[in-house]
Amino acid sequence: MGGRRTGQILLMLAGLIAWAVQFTAIYGVTSTLCGRGWADANLLGLEVVPMTILSATLVTLAATAVALIWSFRNYRLAKHQPVAAVDDFVSHAAVLINGLSIVVILWHGIPAFILPACA
């Protein structure tokens, strides 16, 4: 029971954790490289700052999408069978949190396509 509840909570928070990972990767790499004047740093011919933002966004987006699909499946299961009130709440919250996390992760990735690396 305890393990299942932990899994439910982790699934509910998966989007927020992915967002935190994306946020840390983007701000950490961008502020370090821009602060040291390495805005044009290249790795295998690719600019590090925009590639970090793009890859962090894609990876966390994919992870959150998986969490959303999974939590949606749990939500539908909870809808069609009698469950405890707390499970009903967690299944609802998981869909909402993971859905909103996708939006927020996209918002954090958009500047890479519009602004220069160290704007």
Add this chain to the structure above:
Amino acid sequence: MQSALDPAGGDAQRIYWLTVIMTVGGILIFLLVTGLLLYAIFAAPERRAWLGDRRTIIVGGLAFPIVVLSMLLPYGLTVMRDTDVPTPGALPIEMVGEQYWWRVRYPADQERAEFSTANELVVPVGRPISVSVTSADVIHSFWIPNFGGKIDMIPGRINRLNFTAERPGIYRGVCAEFCGDQHARMAFDLIALEPAEFEAWRVDQAKPALEPDLPSLVRGRELFRMGGCGSCHVVRGTEADGQFGPDLTHVGSRRTIGAGQFPNNIGTLAGWIANVQHIKPGARMPSYGSLTGEDLRALAGYLESLK
């Protein structure tokens, strides 16, 4: 008077429309939410029931803000990207904020000599300008509301602001960071001239000061020399080479004195010399109240003649 609501350049135009959209949008959303709130309080329970529907909450509480913010974010980022962009071939001008005035320097290029002036930023219409700003004492902030954003002037650091004046005119710039007692009296004029007029102005400003041609003006120059004014002020072409205060080589050609405080004429110049500490307490220049009326007129007349 300066106004950010009367944009005279591309950057100011972009910031203006961003402000209008955000303000109008914010007001409309505020009215909508207030209306719904009043409806929820005063409408009959059966009529207001739809406000608690899941669909209303999802559309009004989730979809609407997500759609609005998803449109505003790229728009705001685009404004940010297109504002204050350095342009190759821009005219470089240097400005130094000092308590409580502005030192303005036009660097030399292949054809023109460098020169300095004060409290007046003259630019050609249509040509990108790159202003490098710093401070000689405390933090100031350079802001011409009609031309866009403001930028801090920080001692030991050079910041840059890029803009283009799109129509001729006289615009007011101000210090936008509290810098001391006379912060509110630290303004300057931005004068946007047609390119030919600007070139003529630049040629005139690079010339040394005019020789006085009247006995009273010669007397004024002598008073300027004997009074030690040249230890703080430079008048190119004379022995006055002080760097502490504003360059007075062409002070008579400026529109205002005291960093945008008074129209420039012999009366205000005389008043300024005699009683600067009453007019602008805390300014670095002492009052020269011991001059006789005749000497004061001669000295002010000499300065006014420096066109």
